[in-house]
Amino acid sequence: SAVISQKPSRDICQRGTSLTIQCQVDSQVTMMFWYRQQPGQSLTLIATANQGSEATYESGFVIDKFPISRPNLTFSTLTVSNMSPEDSSIYLCSVSGTSGSDEQYFGPGTRLTVT
Amino acid sequence: GQNIDQPTEMTATEGAIVQINCTYQTSGFNGLFWYQQHAGEAPTFLSYNVLDGLEEKGRFSSFLSRSKGYSYLLLKELQMKDSASYLCAVRDRDYQLIWGAGTKLIIKP
Numbered sequence: 001s002a003v004i005s006q007k008p009s010r011d012i013c014q015r016g017t018s019l020t021i022q023c024q025v026d027s028q029v030t031m032m033f034w035y036r037q038q039p040g041q042s043l044t045l046i047a048t049a050n051q052g053s054e055a056t057y058e059s060g061f062v063i064d065k066f067p068i069s070r071p072n073l074t075f076s077t078l079t080v081s082n083m084s085p086e087d088s089s090i091y092l093c094s095v096s097g098t099s100g101s102d103e104q105y106f107g108p109g110t111r112l113t114v115t
Numbered sequence: 116g117q118n119i120d121q122p123t124e125m126t127a128t129e130g131a132i133v134q135i136n137c138t139y140q141t142s143g144f145n146g147l148f149w150y151q152q153h154a155g156e157a158p159t160f161l162s163y164n165v166l167d168g169l170e171e172k173g174r175f176s177s178f179l180s181r182s183k184g185y186s187y188l189l190l191k192e193l194q195m196k197d198s199a200s201y202l203c204a205v206r207d208r209d210y211q212l213i214w215g216a217g218t219k220l221i222i223k224p
Binding site: 041042043044045092098101103104105106107108109 | 217
């Protein structure tokens with residue numbers, strides 16, 4: 001299993017500002033993902049963070065709004081840019097191996113409120 | 116499109132048994148996962164099925180029928196701490212995880 005930490009755990013931000021969320025894993029992992037979870041709803045994949053190259057974004061998410069970095073196999077950041085109240089959500093970092101049977105492990109999440 | 120269906124909410128009594136169903140339509144199939152998520156916490160892995168049949172793990176069991184696109188999670192001897200959301204997720208042919216909306220399970224004494 002992997003132990004994942006995220007910083008910050010929560011934040012309250014003003015409209016128009018940006019927030020960078022950090023994800024640190026205690027071991028080298030192949031796959032890292034960023035999810036968003038609105039209250040009472042399921043997980044929505046934002047993007048797959050690729051080491052040494054641009055992230056792979058899901059439909060509806062773009063790099064200008066959610067730039068992602070992954071400088072090595074244990075660390076990634078997600079920035080939520082030019083925030084609006086609609087960006088208020090929980091952002092989760094997740095990791096897994098590449099085997100089909102590999103489960104995903106999740107970080108504790110970052111609770112973002114945009115006012 | 117890809118779709119996973121689960122009941123939105125279920126209620127059960129402490130000590131009883133509950134079955135949470137999940138049906139899926141995905142582009143290919145490379146396994147089905149069940150996760151538990153307590154309010155305000157991250158999801159945690161419960162079970163994985165890739166072949167038809169029942170996988171038992173303590174009080175929790177998970178069943179899969181690939182021909183029917185169907186799975187269920189069976190929880191026995193329910194405890195108050197089992198109150199949580201249960202998420203069904205399918206790994207498609209591109210190895211992407213497709214998530215259901217989750218089933219909120221309420222346990223009553």
